[in-house]
Amino acid sequence: MKYRCKVFKEDCSPLDAEDTSLPLNSYLVKYEDDGIVKYDIVISHKRVDIFDYYYDNFPAIHSIEWTKGKVNPKLWQDPRQSNKKK
Numbered sequence: 001m002k003y004r005c006k007v008f009k010e011d012c013s014p015l016d017a018e019d020t021s022l023p024l025n026s027y028l029v030k031y032e033d034d035g036i037v038k039y040d041i042v043i044s045h046k047r048v049d050i051f052d053y054y055y056d057n058f059p060a061i062h063s064i065e066w067t068k069g070k071v072n073p074k075l076w077q078d079p080r081q082s083n084k085k086k
Helices: 014-018 046-058
Strands: 006-009 026-033 036-043 060-066
Touching: 014 026, 014 036, 026 046, 046 060
Parallel strands: none
Antiparallel strands: 006 036, 026 036, 026 060
């Protein structure tokens, strides 16, 4: 695994970062792709991992900011994954 970050939501609205059910270690990344400004929500423990990923794939990074997430990362569960009972 070259990059230690997970893109949670691609090409989303900046208003999606206002969601308090996101984990504390989530960031809103503003970058430019083919002249179009896009936003992603990314989960990572280190901001430098996010920077490395986006710099290698989209060199025009505008900003990396915290989201309004308030959930402990250890307790947060991705709502897109199904909860299977054991």
